[in-house]
Amino acid sequence: MKPIQKILIANRGEIAVRVIRTAKRMGIKTVAVYSDPDANSLFVRSADEAYPLGGTDARSSYLNVDKVIEACLTTGADAVHPGYGFLSENTTFAKKLEQNGIRFIGPKPHSIEAMGDKIGSRVLVAKNGVPVVPGYEGESQEMSVFKTEAAKIGYPIMAKASAGGGGKGMRRIDTPEELEAGILSAKREAMSSFGDDRILLEKYIVNPRHVEFQIFGDTKGNIIHLHERDCSLQRRHQKVVEETPAPNFPSQLKSKMAEAAILAGKSVQYEGAGTVEFILGESGEFYFLEMNTRLQVEHPVTEMTTGLDLVEWQIRVCQGEPLPSLETPAQKGHALEVRIYAEDPKEGFLPSIGKIHHLSFPTREDLRIDSGVVTGSEITMYYDPMIAKLIVWGEDRLTAIQRLMECLSETIVFGPKTNLQFLQKLVSTDEFAKGHVSTHFIADKESELLKENNKEEMKYALAGLFFSHVEVKNPWKAKVN
Numbered sequence: 001m002k003p004i005q006k007i008l009i010a011n012r013g014e015i016a017v018r019v020i021r022t023a024k025r026m027g028i029k030t031v032a033v034y035s036d037p038d039a040n041s042l043f044v045r046s047a048d049e050a051y052p053l054g055g056t057d058a059r060s061s062y063l064n065v066d067k068v069i070e071a072c073l074t075t076g077a078d079a080v081h082p083g084y085g086f087l088s089e090n091t092t093f094a095k096k097l098e099q100n101g102i103r104f105i106g107p108k109p110h111s112i113e114a115m116g117d118k119i120g121s122r123v124l125v126a127k128n129g130v131p132v133v134p135g136y137e138g139e140s141q142e143m144s145v146f147k148t149e150a151a152k153i154g155y156p157i158m159a160k161a162s163a164g165g166g167g168k169g170m171r172r173i174d175t176p177e178e179l180e181a182g183i184l185s186a187k188r189e190a191m192s193s194f195g196d197d198r199i200l201l202e203k204y205i206v207n208p209r210h211v212e213f214q215i216f217g218d219t220k221g222n223i224i225h226l227h228e229r230d231c232s233l234q235r236r237h238q239k240v241v242e243e244t245p246a247p248n249f250p251s252q253l254k255s256k257m258a259e260a261a262i263l264a265g266k267s268v269q270y271e272g273a274g275t276v277e278f279i280l281g282e283s284g285e286f287y288f289l290e291m292n293t294r295l296q297v298e299h300p301v302t303e304m305t306t307g308l309d310l311v312e313w314q315i316r317v318c319q320g321e322p323l324p325s326l327e328t329p330a331q332k333g334h335a336l337e338v339r340i341y342a343e344d345p346k347e348g349f350l351p352s353i354g355k356i357h358h359l360s361f362p363t364r365e366d367l368r369i370d371s372g373v374v375t376g377s378e379i380t381m382y383y384d385p386m387i388a389k390l391i392v393w394g395e396d397r398l399t400a401i402q403r404l405m406e407c408l409s410e411t412i413v414f415g416p417k418t419n420l421q422f423l424q425k426l427v428s429t430d431e432f433a434k435g436h437v438s439t440h441f442i443a444d445k446e447s448e449l450l451k452e453n454n455k456e457e458m459k460y461a462l463a464g465l466f467f468s469h470v471e472v473k474n475p476w477k478a479k480v481n
């Protein structure tokens with residue numbers, strides 16, 4: 001297969017910047033596509049060429065298949081990297097690219113299709129021996145059938161949109177009395193978010209962890225795993241902190257889960273980077289949740305501990321190259337990622353839009369910042385209000401946590417409200433230091449995490465802002481030692 005000459009990045013923000021970096025390092029030309037509000041963005045400036053899609057919101061720009069294909073044809077791009085979100089799991093887009101002789105840096109459309117639907121993917125992987133959460137994924141969507149099936153599964157149960165993603169269309173239902181209202185409300189949300197209101201039922205796993213495996217396949221049918229990531233710290237089913245290796249994760253359990261992850265990938269002849277997500281119960285039982293057929297937001301923690309560049313691997317696999325090794329690479333140290341958002345934790349985490357008057361991060365070797373904005377950038381209402389991903393590395397977990405606390409306290413954002421203080425409190429709790437994580441962790445502690453900082457803490461924060469050259473005592477440091 002001919003090497004790729006020019007990649008069009010069908011995305012925006014930090015992930016577009018991140019893909020452009022790797023492509024440039026590999027000597028591949030890059031094209032950014034952008035909407036009107038993104039005209040002056042960092043990713044547009046970083047690319048070799050930029051093509052205006054027009055439009056403001058996602059639907060009229062980044063999600064418009066025809067416009068993006070036209071951009072490829074006009075600029076002569078011979079491959080597209082879709083990033084995550086937008087068109088990354090859109091089979092119509094992948095197929096249209098194929099028809100136009102443009103390579104899609106991702107799996108084949110049939111793999112995306114098979115994993116794109118929670119009902120279909122559950123049935124498929126279960127057939128291949130991957131454990132799935134006990135539940136109901138039958139044809140009938142009759143309320144009477146849901147009632148009978150929920151009773152068989154046993155309460156509490158989780159009603160989930162088959163087309164779901166991003167934690168949408170999901171409801172925990174505790175009693176038979178709540179069933180009908182819960183299902184109807186999940187269906188309503190599913191219809192408005194995905195245009196598909198099919199629901200499946202799963203047993204609700206109490207106080208679980210979210211552990212996922214990064215897998216990689218090549219065009220020769222080889223699939224390996226690149227270790228796990230623990231993404232248990234979530235808010236409303238959305239990840240807030242991600243790390244690898246998973247804390248308190250016995251090696252026997254890891255081997256079993258890794259084996260199931262590879263089986264899931266093999267069941268769709270997977271090529272490229274994918275993530276198999278599992279839910280892990282308190283007594284060590286684990287079940288397949290879903291497979292994401294794209295690069296994941298949290299992929300940098302895997303890169304920080306393996307030394308690999310997953311985007312480079314994606315490009316190489318797309319060019320038909322075999323995996324560099326069929327062995328899982330060794331992992332070194334521990335990496336943590338947090339997502340810094342322009343949002344107001346005190347107002348229910350509502351996006352906080354506006355100009356970023358000042359943005360700065362500490363510079364140090366053990367810290368990686370993936371960001372699509374700079375001082376002067378605007379956080380708009382049109383897209384995800386993420387400011388940056390902050391990824392730290394340490395020789396071991398506690399060192400990494402300590403460094404993360406230092407980096408968070410030295411990060412400065414003037415302008416929109418942010419979740420910085422919330423994150424600082426979260427990663428400085430004793431339970432987190434001990435690795436006692438679960439998907440309920442944030443909800444259980446929300447009021448504590450949202451409390452105003454006391455005066456002493458504020459003093460340190462202010463000192464950090466105005467006298468950043470002065471060594472500032474970190475009020476949270478002592479807790480971990």
Ligand code: ADP
Pocket residue numbers: 133158164165166167168202203204205206208210234237277279289290439
């Ligand atoms: P989405 O595609 O919307 O992200 P997932 O199926 O991946 O949905 O689940 C997202 C999160 O919801 C999981 O990480 C977990 O915290 C929670 N969750 C999903 N299924 C269950 C379940 N059966 N029991 C308890 N929690 C669940």
